[in-house]
Amino acid sequence: MTRFGRSVTLAAALSMSALGAGGAVAAQEHGGVADVARDAVAPASQQEASENQIDIAHHLGNAHEIETPFGILHLPQWEPLHVGGLAIDLSPTKHLVFMLAAAAIVALTFLLSARAVAQAQAQGRPAKGFAGSMEALALYIRQEVVLPNVGHHGEGFAPYLLTLFFFILVMNILGLLPWGATATGNISVTAALALMAFITIEVAGMRTLGWKGYLNTIFYLPPGLPGPLKPIMLVIMTPVEIIGKLSKPFALAVRLFANMTAGHVLVLALIGLTFLFKSYMVGVLASLLATSIMLLELFVAFLQAFVFTLLTSVFIGLMRAEH
Numbered sequence: 001m002t003r004f005g006r007s008v009t010l011a012a013a014l015s016m017s018a019l020g021a022g023g024a025v026a027a028q029e030h031g032g033v034a035d036v037a038r039d040a041v042a043p044a045s046q047q048e049a050s051e052n053q054i055d056i057a058h059h060l061g062n063a064h065e066i067e068t069p070f071g072i073l074h075l076p077q078w079e080p081l082h083v084g085g086l087a088i089d090l091s092p093t094k095h096l097v098f099m100l101a102a103a104a105i106v107a108l109t110f111l112l113s114a115r116a117v118a119q120a121q122a123q124g125r126p127a128k129g130f131a132g133s134m135e136a137l138a139l140y141i142r143q144e145v146v147l148p149n150v151g152h153h154g155e156g157f158a159p160y161l162l163t164l165f166f167f168i169l170v171m172n173i174l175g176l177l178p179w180g181a182t183a184t185g186n187i188s189v190t191a192a193l194a195l196m197a198f199i200t201i202e203v204a205g206m207r208t209l210g211w212k213g214y215l216n217t218i219f220y221l222p223p224g225l226p227g228p229l230k231p232i233m234l235v236i237m238t239p240v241e242i243i244g245k246l247s248k249p250f251a252l253a254v255r256l257f258a259n260m261t262a263g264h265v266l267v268l269a270l271i272g273l274t275f276l277f278k279s280y281m282v283g284v285l286a287s288l289l290a291t292s293i294m295l296l297e298l299f300v301a302f303l304q305a306f307v308f309t310l311l312t313s314v315f316i317g318l319m320r321a322e323h
Helices: 002-029 035-060 094-122 129-150 154-174 187-216 229-277 280-320
Strands: 065-068 071-074 081-083 086-088
Touching: 035 229, 065 094, 094 129, 094 154, 129 154, 129 280, 154 187, 154 280, 187 229, 187 280, 229 280
Parallel strands: none
Antiparallel strands: 065 071, 081 086
8 A cells, every 4th residue: 555655646746746847837938937946846756757657567567576564575586598699587577476376276276176076976975165166167167168169079178278267367366465466467478378379279270170171271262262263362361361360369368468457557546546635535435446446356357267268269169160
């Protein structure tokens, strides 16, 4: 809360100083009375604006440190790995730590849930409690999302798509916790997830259709087309098909990134209204609105994981369907 307050207070100071600078120019045109005030305010406001930008970027973006209840935890920084003229930094970052935490949570949750379900089945009764809820959710995603959209023999894609759903879901939820960070608010993370989905989609098409059938998804010619029109159609349709293939992972990456980032920015703006107006009434209303947005973000966390998994399933099914 202190970081939020300082950030938005600095933003307010920037806005006020900008208005003050504009007023100073007007006063100068009418006699130059405000020159001294403008010169005194502008340097400080510019420094505050710079600090404000760094602070907001640190909150929303990636970093080599993690905020904890006990202070700032600085992550180790290693020497970059040089490959030719390219320097690759493999140092751990905040989003990497929360990605690994999400992976560990998903693995631990389902190992324990699977053990509890197996014990319940051995006793001839259904699983109850948390393990039963996880089993029901996993079965819903498998039966209602994966298999109907992937199509025939879609069971082989169920483990990947189930892992994708729960991995994204946990990363989204970790960003809603105090001192947490949303790894899916990093375009590099969502782009990597979309790249893996793209590879899975294309490989599924190659295995199902064969090389000849797969090439038809790129160099498409409608059946019954007259011979003279085939070269023209290839020139027109081939770029369209390639753009269609590339636009799918692009849409997956940008949709997840934008939705998870927008919610955090909105919460930050609402909380900042308290420090901007310095009013208890505004503070209460802003806190209620921010709480509502946080509840909405909890829904969005589930929704975006569901949509990413659903669209990936649909794309795999479309690629595997020869018609």
